[in-house]
Amino acid sequence: MQTHQYDVVIVGAGGAGMRAALESSTRARTAVLTKLYPTRSHTGAAQGGMCAALANVEEDNWEWHTFDTVKGGDYLVDQDAAEVMAKEAIDAVIDLERMGLPFNRTPEGRIDQRRFGGHTRNHGEAAVRRSCYAADRTGHMILQTLYQQCVKQDVAFFNEFYVLDVLLTHDLTSGEVADGEQVQVSGVVAYELATGEIHVFRAKSVVFATGGAGKIYKTTSNAHTLTGDGMALALRRGIPLEDMEFFQFHPTGLAGLGILLSEAARGEGGILRNSDGERFMERYAPTIKDLAPRDMVARAMANEVREGRGCGPDKDYVLLDLTHLEPAHIDAKLPDITEFARTYLGVEPYTEPVPVYPTAHYAMGGIPTTIDAEVLRNNTDVVGGLFAAGEVACVSVHGANRLGTNSLLDINVFGKRAGIAAARYATEAPWVDLPEDPAGPVVGEIERLRDQAAGERVADVRRELQETMDANAQVFRTADSLTQAMDDVTSLKKRFAAVSVQDKGRRFNTDLLEAVELGFLVDLAEVVVAGALAREESRGGHFREDFPTRDDEKFLHHTMAYQRPAATGGTEIVLDHKPVTMTRYQPMERKY
Template identity: 80%
Template sequence: MQTHQYDVVIVGAGGAGMRAALEAGQRARTAVITKLYPTRSHTGAAQGGMCAALANVEEDSPEWHTFDTVKGGDFLVDQDAAEIMAKEAIDAVLDLEKMGLPFNRTPDGTIDQRRFGGHTRNHGEAAVRRACYSADRTGHMILQTLYQQCIKHNVDFFSEFYVLDLIFNEVDGERRTAGVVAYDLASGEIHVVRAKSVVFATGGAGKVYKTTSNAHTLTGDGMAIAYRRGVPLEDMEFFQFHPTGLAGLGILLSEAARGEGAILRNCDGERFMERYAPTLKDLAPRDVVARAMANEVREGRGAGPNKDYVLLDLTHLEPAHIDAKLPDITEFARTYLGIEPYTEPVPVFPTAHYAMGGIPTTVETEVLADNERVIPGMFAAGEVACVSVHGANRLGTNSLLDINVFGRRAGIAAAAFAAKAPWVELPESPEADTVALLEGMREREDGERIADIRRALQETMDANAQVFRSEATLKQALADIASLRERYDRASVQDKGRRFNTDLLEAVELGFLLDLAEVIVTGALERKESRGGHFREDYQNRDDVNYMRHTMAYRTENADGGAAVRLDFKPVVVTRYQPMERKF
């Protein structure tokens, strides 16, 4: 075992992690621990843009951006967080520009902006151009830019190190953060990293579903590690299903396509979104579009031999325009489906995309131990966190904004805490639980294959807890998860080695996914209403009387030594915008 000591440790090297590292690295001795090489992080897959009310192309304001975020999130958004994000969005974009990010430009040289779903002018009057973009590679450009800046400021990186535990210790009866335990993929060695501040920026958990736009590595590690250590998870029942995944694959085609004029059509060639969202049509918020698409298929108007998808039509756009603004996603259609987007519509269907819930934080990114108390020294930002700036449904381009605004805040807050806080002593053998977890799985003989259990989990989540849900389907998912957990307890790994044992780590990740699936389904079963990305067919209306509140899920121990989910609730922060019916 090796030990290290830093003022600030950041777990995850996506946009939020590296934006935090850039700030912390200029103020304190900082390390980033990441399971991937930094420029392979999933932020690089974000395509469409990063929104800010720059008003470079059309009249706009941060107030309208705030309102759209609150309305798009079906009024479950904490409005103080939304106000901060919309206000700081402008500087967040300009900061990236000054670092060298190559945004697309207008003819007069300012940052170009395009339309995106749910972003409007004058409180819903019309769609507005608010998304700043770099073709359809915006996330990739952000990732590269931030990594260069982190290297410039001497941030240390531990690449291909898996953080598997969070270290707490009690100081004067209060739980405080002491560091993390990590596993070096190359050597199989355990590393204990002591820190005054720990920032979780580990991304989402899309691999709990079978059809997902998320990379294989997005297994909810940070959420599950925190949850196992007694940190609650907020609003986990809200999962976003992006409307335009390549049919049958889930690979994402950016909303930027619709922002540039692409149209969704059913098997009859009808532009069906005119029936569901007469004003914004194809650029309605993602939950509205995803349900409309799924409904077209359910009612027999799907396209294809099995009528199980709809069509994204770009054929009316000029090829030169497509090549200039959407080079990557059109190449995806050619590569994965053999479709030529110039002349053929592209088969698409909703794909699991983004977790609106996560580790609860304050607007300063401090992690909450419950509804009121923070955990000293622990911070979180990005998709792993729930500030809650996205509420029940995230607007497109608000994710790249979220990671930059709250990633920056996390880095500043973590460094400020480290500058004043004393060191917390490590408990005796802080690595013991991690070693027991790994060795227990490695030593088990003749068990079931991890891949088979993971596939069964993803299939039941796709079938029972996706775009449409009901009490019957959710109870089925919960029963399946319980059965899969029993199978997991008997599973084994084929690779017993130490070096580059991805088989072992995928087994650990499956444990995380099972924990999070149980939380997602338990929260969805309790929330007897439809709101944002959570649609109950047996409770199709939003219920502000009983459910205008955040769900807080805590892990509890059963008498038989097993674990269960305990639900509590937290009020929504309302500042200016009272709940109203969403119309688009």
């Protein structure tokens, strides 16, 4: 076992992690731990853009952006956080431009902007051009730009280091630590993929920027590595997860595959059509049609299919029509996603509409934080020195449904805030002693998995988990479907205890680490389903067919889910609530 010491340790090297590293590394000794080479992080898959009220193309202002974010999130957004994000969006874009990010330009040389779902002018009057973009490779460009800047600043990267535990001064899993009592982070424990060696990183500040958990679903736009590591580690250490029942299903995944076609296609004029050739979104969102928020478009598409207006031999998808656009326009603005259609479906977007269907895309919930990215261990108390930013976190700027392009904005605004706050804490706080045997639990779990002679296959348990989540906890949900999902997840938790791995070696043992990641997925699926069962209303990405209306009287609050020891052994999910922060926008009917 090796021990390292840094003022700040950042876990994850996607957009949020590297944006945090750029800030903290100039102020404190910083290390970035990442289970992937940084430029392979999932931020690179984001296509469409990053929004800011620059008003480069049309009249716009940050207050309209704030309103759209709150309304798009179905009024579960913490409005103080939304105001921070919308205000700081402009500087976030300009920061990236000055770092060298090659945004598309207007003929006058300004950063170009295009329309995106749910972004409107004057509180809903019409769609507005707010998304700053680099063709349909915006996330890729952000990731490359941030990594280049980190290299320039000599940020210390530990690549292919899997963080498997976070070390705290108190055991929060029992729920018995008194409110107001100081709890601090002392470091993390990581597994080095190349050698199988365990490393303990002592730190004054730790920033989680580990991304989402889309692999709890079978049909997803998320990479194989998005297994919710940071969320699950926090949950297992007694920290709550907020609003995990709200999962976004992106409308335009390639049918049957889930590979994403960006909302930018609709922003550039793409039209969704059913088997009758009808532009059906005119019936669901008459004002902004195909550019309605993602949850509304995804449900409309699923509804068209189940009412018999789907396309294809099995009538199980709808069509995204780009054929009315000039090929030169498509090539200039949408080069990657049209190539995806050609490569994976054999469809030529110039002349043929593309088969699409909703795909699991983004977790609105996550580790609860303040607007300065401090992790909350209950509704009010922070964990000293522990921060989170990006999809792993829930500062709640996305509420019940995230607007497109707000994710790349979120990672830059709150990644920057996390880096500054973590460095500030590290310069002011004393060192905290490590536990007596800091790596003991990690070593025990790894050896248990490696030594298990025979048992369940990781792939079998993961496949069954993903299938039940797809079937029972996706776009449409009911008490019956969610109860079935919970029964299945409970069974899979027991089966996970008997999982064995075929590779017993130490070097580059991805078989072993996929088993560890499966444990994270099972834990998080349980939280998603528990929250969805308890929330007997429909709001944003959570749609209960047995409770089809929003119920502000009973459910205008955040869900706080804690993992606690169960009386019968093992663990269970205990739910609590947290009030939504309101500033200027009171809930009203959400229509477009």
